[in-house]
Amino acid sequence: MLIKKIKIRNFAIIDDLVINFDSSFNVITGDTGSGKSLIIKALDVLFGGKISSKMIRDNSKEVEICAIMEGDIDLRFINKNGRSFYFINSIKSTKSHFLDKFKSYIQFQRQHDSNDLLNESKHLYILDTYALNKDIVVKIQKAYFDYIENKDKYQNLLKNIDNYRDRYELYKYQIEELDSIDLNEEKEDTLSKEYRRMTQSNSVRKIFNDFIKQNNSSDYSINLKISKFIKELRLYEGTDEKIKDIVERLEDVLLNVDSIIDDASIIESQYYFSSDDLLSLEDDILKYEEIKRKYGGSIKAAIDYKKQLKSKYDSQMTFDDNLDLLKKQMLDTENSFLKLAKEVSDIRLSSSKKMSDKINFYLKDMGMPDARIKIKLSKTDIYRDKGLDDCKIYVITNKGEEYKPLSQIASGGEISRIMLAINLVFQKGKNINTLVFDEVDSGISGAIASNVGDMLRRLSDSKQLVIVTHLPQIASKSTAHFLSYKKENKGRVISLSRKLEDDEHELEIARMLSGKTISRHSISQAREIIANG
Numbered sequence: 001m002l003i004k005k006i007k008i009r010n011f012a013i014i015d016d017l018v019i020n021f022d023s024s025f026n027v028i029t030g031d032t033g034s035g036k037s038l039i040i041k042a043l044d045v046l047f048g049g050k051i052s053s054k055m056i057r058d059n060s061k062e063v064e065i066c067a068i069m070e071g072d073i074d075l076r077f078i079n080k081n082g083r084s085f086y087f088i089n090s091i092k093s094t095k096s097h098f099l100d101k102f103k104s105y106i107q108f109q110r111q112h113d114s115n116d117l118l119n120e121s122k123h124l125y126i127l128d129t130y131a132l133n134k135d136i137v138v139k140i141q142k143a144y145f146d147y148i149e150n151k152d153k154y155q156n157l158l159k160n161i162d163n164y165r166d167r168y169e170l171y172k173y174q175i176e177e178l179d180s181i182d183l184n185e186e187k188e189d190t191l192s193k194e195y196r197r198m199t200q201s202n203s204v205r206k207i208f209n210d211f212i213k214q215n216n217s218s219d220y221s222i223n224l225k226i227s228k229f230i231k232e233l234r235l236y237e238g239t240d241e242k243i244k245d246i247v248e249r250l251e252d253v254l255l256n257v258d259s260i261i262d263d264a265s266i267i268e269s270q271y272y273f274s275s276d277d278l279l280s281l282e283d284d285i286l287k288y289e290e291i292k293r294k295y296g297g298s299i300k301a302a303i304d305y306k307k308q309l310k311s312k313y314d315s316q317m318t319f320d321d322n323l324d325l326l327k328k329q330m331l332d333t334e335n336s337f338l339k340l341a342k343e344v345s346d347i348r349l350s351s352s353k354k355m356s357d358k359i360n361f362y363l364k365d366m367g368m369p370d371a372r373i374k375i376k377l378s379k380t381d382i383y384r385d386k387g388l389d390d391c392k393i394y395v396i397t398n399k400g401e402e403y404k405p406l407s408q409i410a411s412g413g414e415i416s417r418i419m420l421a422i423n424l425v426f427q428k429g430k431n432i433n434t435l436v437f438d439e440v441d442s443g444i445s446g447a448i449a450s451n452v453g454d455m456l457r458r459l460s461d462s463k464q465l466v467i468v469t470h471l472p473q474i475a476s477k478s479t480a481h482f483l484s485y486k487k488e489n490k491g492r493v494i495s496l497s498r499k500l501e502d503d504e505h506e507l508e509i510a511r512m513l514s515g516k517t518i519s520r521h522s523i524s525q526a527r528e529i530i531a532n533g
Contacts (some may be wrong), residue, residue: 023464178302450473
């Protein structure tokens with residue numbers, strides 16, 4: 001997916017700029033400070049790079065960067081009041097979705113990217129960019145984070161094992177204590193009533209005993225008095241029906257009194273309790289009171305707590321099972337990670353030799369015929385989302401020397417050429433459509449620059465290139481040449497860019513060859529290198 005057009009508004013010294021790119025080899029030239037690198041920076045911001053407040057030309061207006069892609073897909077970035085927004089065909093998008101969908105189509109090499117070669121922590125990334133496809137990168141990252149997640153879970157559980165054990169014993173004790181009595185609200189009520197019976201038994205028995213004794217006494221017997229009354233009235237029951245009725249009713253009373261006395265004797269005997277019975281009952285009541293005090297203030301609260309307790313206890317009983325399960329999951333995910341790490345290591349080892357050979361091939365054409373790159377891999381015991389490899393890039397620049405770290409031997413110009421060679425290697429077979437280079441040709445000139453230009457021209461047969469350069473040998477190879485320049489507008493300097501026609505292209509190459517003063521000789525030279533391109 002190529003970039004057809006870019007529109008930039010209110011960005012640094014760019015007020016309003018539109019550039020229609022060619023599908024092949026685009027170069028941007030211009031004086032220092034003309035704003036040519038701002039075009040590259042704008043593309044970088046559109047595809048996820050940072051934007052600072054210094055890049056906003058007028059804070060009262062919004063920054064807008066738009067790229068029209070193949071298929072007329074409109075990709076747009078807007079920064080307003082310090083907030084950034086992304087749009088795809090005028091539909092608002094999240095930054096992550098925007099970049100996931102389109103960032104893989106474009107790759108940047110900027111001047112400061114050469115510093116990555118001097119930073120050994122970046123060397124593995126450089127190798128992986130060439131060696132690994134996205135699928136296996138995602139797989140090993142997932143395997144690593146799955147292992148870390150399960151390891152953390154296992155270690156956290158293991159760290160709290162004493163707490164779990166203590167809670168297990170506590171829950172076990174509490175359940176046994178609650179199981180030691182019949183937790184029943186009716187039972188508590190029964191015990192309460194029984195306690196009242198026992199504490200009142202002496203008084204109740206005395207009443208019944210007195211009643212029975214008095215009834216058995218000739219002086220106080222209710223039976224004798226009623227019987228005597230009945231006997232006396234029977235003498236007259238024949239004379240009056242009412243007397244007869246009273247006699248019959250008294251006889252019923254006499255029968256009830258006999259029954260009451262019998263029942264009183266039975267009840268009196270039931271109110272006999274030994275001191276042991278009372279002590280036993282008091283002990284049961286004290287147990288209930290203790291349970292209520294410890295578990296919520298009532299038997300109902302204790303019953304509810306017991307249900308919760310059993311659930312917690314069951315959970316504690318599965319602690320060892322959970323520990324074993326988490327340990328197994330940790331080991332399984334660790335093995336998966338190690339297996340993938342081994343696979344990735346094998347790919348890196350195989351690819352490092354191929355990558356080195358290709359880089360060395362390009363370096364010959366860049367005026368470094370004796371230079372050699374070697375990529376060394378070593379194992380580490382530290383688990384990382386990239387696997388178990390460390391990587392360092394070593395170089396020799398002259399025959400007879402030993403391989404040494406890049407930072408110890410390579411000059412700035414050599415670093416730039418090595419980085420360019422690496423980028424040329426990266427593009428082979430990659431799903432990248434557009435390559436953006438910002439003055440990566442620093443430190444080279446003459447025939448070497450011409451060779452680099454030829455390489456880039458060949459690369460442009462399969463990739464769209466957008467290159468900022470100060471070298472005429474590279475600019476002469478372009479299929480579309482844009483000139484950046486400054487102009488004053490309403491008291492402020494603005495940056496403009498325009499596509500050069502063939503004759504203007506020739507004159508710009510001549511200017512780059514000779515400086516501001518263009519001579520016939522420089523024009524002749526320009527025509528020659530353009531013709532050789």
